[in-house]
Amino acid sequence: MAHPAHASEEARPQESPQATATYLYGVLPADVELTPEDRGVGDPPGRTALVRHGEIAALVSELHPDRPLGRPQDLMAHQSLLDDVAAEVPVLPMRFGAVMESPEAVAEELLAPHHDEFRAALQELEGRAQFVVKGRYVEGAVLGEVLREEPEAAALRDQIRGLPEEATWDARIRLGEIINQAIEAKRDADSRALAEALAPHAVAIMVREPTHEEDAAHLAVLVETARREDFEDALEECADQWEGRITLRLLGPQAAYDFVPGPG
Template identity: 30%
Template sequence: MGCGLYLYGIFPAPGPQGLALQGLDKQPVQTQVVDEFTFLYSEAKQKRYLASRRNLLGHEKVLEDAMQQGYRTLLPLQFGLVVEDWDAVSEQLIVPHKTRLQALFEQLEGKREVGVKIFWDTNAELQLMLEENPELKAKRDSLQGQVLSMDLTIQIGQELERSLEQRKEAIINRFREELNDLAFEVVENELLSEASIYNAAYLIPWDAEATFGDRVESLDREFEQRLRIRYNNFTAPFNFAQLDRV
């Protein structure tokens, strides 16, 4: 017995035709036109979906598979959205937000989201920084095997921290210089871990991805082995399909 409708995303009508996709709970993915919007959905077998890795990836895969089949203009919906029926969709989403939904479709037409995440090894970067700065290295070395005042210890520690932060900002600015001019919009997201120094999403023209990817590879070579870069060249535009952005 179903628990309602699980919604994945919205396309401009008429939307995808003849998709053969499998959604959550191994349910077939279907389309439903409501007003001038086409919803991608499957029958919900649960009232509430746990945000597990498996479910999250399943949600994203449905959207990406639909886009890969040529249906590119898509507003992805947040994970776990279950509604009772299509009347509820009309009353809660379309009627109050129709104008903004239309504006989002216009903004996303002919565009795609890509993402860049940058990680570094803090200790390795610190050692490299000290090798390049003998004066700072001498100060750091003075912390070892000597009795220093608390004020001096704090001062040296703060200087090391500032220098490391400056190196981080220099790397981030280098990526901004190379990549931001290819994007209509850039969203800089929260960092994922202590090793993460940059996490950004870019809204770029569909046909600019090859150029964008080449620039990411060039930056990877430029920084040699200092960075670990994760480049996602195909994803639903979650960062740019938000009603509060229009």
């Protein structure tokens, strides 16, 4: 695994008699040491290595082009490797599936033209990490709120109760529209409230799109690692306030996927 160091030898993917490509995970400071591991993408997993140029380096592994990517295991390997590195040193994550012809192409076509830009971005990430906060409405809780707050919804619910679906089709459609609109409005309000509560303890916050119809909030948060405890305390306060209504889950630390321009 990568970790800070004052000096380190150049690492290269192992040579292979077969034609290979170079898979890219991210860009990190050049002054790190890397423990090569067989945990990259591909089957079998590729061995990780560094390609250096100046003060930056690309985390890569060898990839056999005749073994196409796309398995869930490949995406998990990509993210897991980046997140583990990000826990130790700043890293600019590449998008999943970024491949170049060779280590030389990585140095000449990616690192050299963007050296100063990448170095500055890495300096901005020093001592920071991304976390993801996901909120999910407790089953039945938000529906109960909608029925209490929307008289039309409550009336429609009573109207269709006990009747066959085909006889109440229009009413059911209208009820679904009201519920969906109300939950969307609640999600927007709850996301803003959560972001405001966490903002004093964060460098930046991005609101992500929901991934489930019962999502209450989905935030990416960039946090100073020195203030992580304050951030987690604030999140715990929100969880206590929303007990029985919204459950909160914290993921991270992760690579700063949401807060850096993708280098690839």
